[in-house]
Amino acid sequence: xxxxxxxxxxxxxxxxxxxxxxxxxxxxxxxxxxxxxxxxxxxxxxxxxxxxxxxxxxxxxxxxxxxxxxxxxxxxxxxxxxxxxxxxxxxxxxxxxxxxxxxxxxxxxxxxxxxxxxxxxxxxxxxxxxxxxxxxxxxxxxxxxxxxxxxxxxxxxxxxxxxxxxxxxxxx
Numbered sequence: 001x002x003x004x005x006x007x008x009x010x011x012x013x014x015x016x017x018x019x020x021x022x023x024x025x026x027x028x029x030x031x032x033x034x035x036x037x038x039x040x041x042x043x044x045x046x047x048x049x050x051x052x053x054x055x056x057x058x059x060x061x062x063x064x065x066x067x068x069x070x071x072x073x074x075x076x077x078x079x080x081x082x083x084x085x086x087x088x089x090x091x092x093x094x095x096x097x098x099x100x101x102x103x104x105x106x107x108x109x110x111x112x113x114x115x116x117x118x119x120x121x122x123x124x125x126x127x128x129x130x131x132x133x134x135x136x137x138x139x140x141x142x143x144x145x146x147x148x149x150x151x152x153x154x155x156x157x158x159x160x161x162x163x164x165x166x167x168x169x170x171x172x
Contacts (some may be wrong), residue, residue, distance in 0.1 A: 018033060078156075079104030086165030089157035093122045096157030100165045107141050110134045110162065116154060125151045133158045142166070 081103045088097040094116030101109035112130055116122035129151035136145035143163035147155035 010149075053095055079106075081091050081108070084165045084167065084169045085113065086161035086163075086168070089160035089164075091116060091153040091157040092116050093125075096154060098161040098165060100160065100162065100169075102169055102171065105140055105171060107166075110137050112158075116157075122154075126154055130155050130158070137162055 006108070081101060083099060083101050086098045086100065088095045095114045096116065097112070097114040099111045099113050100107055101111070110133075112126075113131065115126040129148040132148050133145060133155060137143070137158075143159045143166055145155075145159055145162075147159075
Protein backbone atom coordinates (compact mmCIF):
# COMPACT_ATOMS: atom_id res chain seq x y z
CA UNK A 1 0.00 0.00 0.00
CA UNK A 2 2.89 2.35 0.79
CA UNK A 3 4.37 1.75 -2.69
CA UNK A 4 1.06 2.59 -4.34
CA UNK A 5 0.74 5.90 -2.46
CA UNK A 6 4.37 6.80 -3.21
CA UNK A 7 3.95 5.96 -6.94
CA UNK A 8 0.72 7.97 -7.09
CA UNK A 9 2.35 10.99 -5.39
CA UNK A 10 5.34 10.83 -7.77
CA UNK A 11 3.03 10.62 -10.80
CA UNK A 12 0.93 13.58 -9.66
CA UNK A 13 4.07 15.62 -8.92
CA UNK A 14 5.51 14.79 -12.33
CA UNK A 15 2.30 15.79 -14.09
CA UNK A 16 2.11 19.09 -12.20
CA UNK A 17 5.71 19.91 -13.13
CA UNK A 18 5.18 18.91 -16.75
CA UNK A 19 2.00 20.93 -17.15
CA UNK A 20 3.59 23.95 -15.47
CA UNK A 21 6.63 23.95 -17.78
CA UNK A 22 6.78 27.06 -19.92
CA UNK A 23 8.90 27.36 -23.04
CA UNK A 24 10.25 30.55 -24.54
CA UNK A 25 7.81 32.28 -26.86
CA UNK A 26 8.37 31.71 -30.55
CA UNK A 27 7.95 34.27 -33.28
CA UNK A 28 4.39 35.51 -33.51
CA UNK A 29 3.12 37.23 -36.56
CA UNK A 30 1.50 40.54 -35.88
CA UNK A 31 1.94 44.05 -37.09
CA UNK A 32 0.36 47.43 -36.67
CA UNK A 33 -2.30 48.07 -39.28
CA UNK A 34 -0.15 50.71 -40.97
CA UNK A 35 2.89 48.44 -41.23
CA UNK A 36 1.21 45.67 -43.20
CA UNK A 37 -1.58 46.58 -45.59
CA UNK A 38 -4.44 44.18 -46.08
CA UNK A 39 -3.82 41.23 -48.41
CA UNK A 40 -4.14 42.26 -52.02
CA UNK A 41 -3.28 45.90 -51.42
CA UNK A 42 0.34 45.22 -50.49
CA UNK A 43 1.15 43.32 -53.66
CA UNK A 44 2.17 45.48 -56.56
CA UNK A 45 2.43 44.09 -60.02
CA UNK A 46 4.93 45.38 -62.53
CA UNK A 47 5.37 43.63 -65.86
CA UNK A 48 8.99 42.86 -66.66
CA UNK A 49 8.52 43.26 -70.36
CA UNK A 50 5.82 44.03 -72.84
CA UNK A 51 4.11 40.89 -74.14
CA UNK A 52 4.96 40.10 -77.73
CA UNK A 53 2.17 40.99 -80.10
CA UNK A 54 0.86 38.44 -82.54
CA UNK A 55 1.55 40.63 -85.52
CA UNK A 56 3.68 43.70 -86.11
CA UNK A 57 3.32 45.08 -89.62
CA UNK A 58 6.82 46.62 -89.54
CA UNK A 59 8.64 43.44 -88.50
CA UNK A 60 6.63 40.73 -90.25
CA UNK A 61 7.64 39.97 -93.84
CA UNK A 62 4.93 39.95 -96.46
CA UNK A 63 3.31 36.67 -97.49
CA UNK A 64 5.79 34.45 -99.27
CA UNK A 65 8.88 36.36 -98.14
CA UNK A 66 10.64 33.91 -95.86
CA UNK A 67 7.58 32.26 -94.29
CA UNK A 68 6.09 29.01 -95.45
CA UNK A 69 2.40 28.59 -96.01
CA UNK A 70 0.52 27.96 -92.77
CA UNK A 71 3.16 29.51 -90.46
CA UNK A 72 1.52 31.13 -87.45
CA UNK A 73 2.79 33.97 -85.31
CA UNK A 74 2.58 33.07 -81.64
CA UNK A 75 2.46 35.28 -78.61
CA UNK A 76 4.17 34.52 -75.36
CA UNK A 77 3.34 36.65 -72.37
CA UNK A 78 6.32 37.42 -70.18
CA UNK A 79 5.85 36.55 -66.51
CA UNK A 80 5.00 39.49 -64.30
CA UNK A 81 7.18 40.58 -61.43
CA UNK A 82 5.44 41.32 -58.15
CA UNK A 83 6.77 42.68 -54.89
CA UNK A 84 4.95 41.59 -51.73
CA UNK A 85 5.60 42.77 -48.19
CA UNK A 86 5.20 40.09 -45.54
CA UNK A 87 3.80 40.65 -42.08
CA UNK A 88 6.02 41.62 -39.18
CA UNK A 89 7.05 38.66 -37.04
CA UNK A 90 7.72 39.67 -33.44
CA UNK A 91 10.61 37.80 -31.85
CA UNK A 92 12.07 38.17 -28.34
CA UNK A 93 14.96 40.18 -29.85
CA UNK A 94 13.00 42.38 -32.22
CA UNK A 95 10.79 42.37 -35.31
CA UNK A 96 11.51 40.57 -38.57
CA UNK A 97 9.79 41.67 -41.78
CA UNK A 98 10.57 40.69 -45.36
CA UNK A 99 9.67 41.84 -48.83
CA UNK A 100 9.76 39.22 -51.56
CA UNK A 101 9.95 39.52 -55.32
CA UNK A 102 8.09 36.97 -57.40
CA UNK A 103 8.57 36.56 -61.14
CA UNK A 104 5.61 34.51 -62.19
CA UNK A 105 5.43 31.95 -59.38
CA UNK A 106 9.18 31.86 -58.73
CA UNK A 107 10.75 33.62 -55.74
CA UNK A 108 13.52 35.73 -57.28
CA UNK A 109 14.41 37.96 -54.35
CA UNK A 110 14.03 38.37 -50.61
CA UNK A 111 14.71 41.75 -49.05
CA UNK A 112 14.69 42.17 -45.25
CA UNK A 113 12.84 45.33 -44.21
CA UNK A 114 13.14 44.86 -40.44
CA UNK A 115 15.59 42.76 -38.47
CA UNK A 116 16.44 42.59 -34.76
CA UNK A 117 18.87 45.47 -34.17
CA UNK A 118 18.41 46.70 -30.58
CA UNK A 119 21.56 44.98 -29.32
CA UNK A 120 24.92 44.57 -31.04
CA UNK A 121 24.68 40.78 -30.66
CA UNK A 122 21.31 40.79 -32.43
CA UNK A 123 22.85 42.72 -35.32
CA UNK A 124 25.73 40.23 -35.55
CA UNK A 125 23.36 37.27 -35.56
CA UNK A 126 21.16 38.83 -38.25
CA UNK A 127 24.19 39.72 -40.39
CA UNK A 128 25.30 36.10 -40.68
CA UNK A 129 21.89 34.40 -40.53
CA UNK A 130 19.90 36.44 -43.08
CA UNK A 131 22.13 35.67 -46.12
CA UNK A 132 21.93 31.95 -45.28
CA UNK A 133 18.16 32.11 -44.81
CA UNK A 134 17.79 33.98 -48.11
CA UNK A 135 19.79 31.31 -49.96
CA UNK A 136 17.59 28.64 -48.34
CA UNK A 137 14.38 30.43 -49.35
CA UNK A 138 15.50 30.90 -52.95
CA UNK A 139 16.58 27.26 -53.19
CA UNK A 140 13.44 25.86 -51.53
CA UNK A 141 11.04 28.26 -53.27
CA UNK A 142 8.97 28.20 -50.07
CA UNK A 143 9.09 29.10 -46.39
CA UNK A 144 10.04 25.52 -45.49
CA UNK A 145 13.67 26.36 -44.83
CA UNK A 146 16.36 25.10 -42.50
CA UNK A 147 16.94 27.18 -39.39
CA UNK A 148 20.34 28.75 -38.80
CA UNK A 149 22.08 27.43 -35.70
CA UNK A 150 22.47 30.17 -33.12
CA UNK A 151 19.79 32.29 -34.77
CA UNK A 152 16.66 30.35 -33.95
CA UNK A 153 14.38 33.31 -33.21
CA UNK A 154 15.59 35.24 -36.26
CA UNK A 155 15.10 32.11 -38.39
CA UNK A 156 11.57 31.56 -37.08
CA UNK A 157 10.67 35.22 -37.65
CA UNK A 158 12.16 35.08 -41.16
CA UNK A 159 10.14 31.97 -42.03
CA UNK A 160 6.93 33.45 -40.56
CA UNK A 161 7.22 36.71 -42.52
CA UNK A 162 8.18 34.82 -45.68
CA UNK A 163 5.18 32.50 -45.33
CA UNK A 164 2.88 35.49 -44.79
CA UNK A 165 4.15 37.14 -47.99
CA UNK A 166 3.73 33.89 -49.93
CA UNK A 167 0.19 33.50 -48.56
CA UNK A 168 -0.66 37.03 -49.71
CA UNK A 169 0.69 36.18 -53.16
CA UNK A 170 -1.38 32.99 -53.31
CA UNK A 171 1.84 31.00 -53.66
CA UNK A 172 1.17 27.32 -52.83
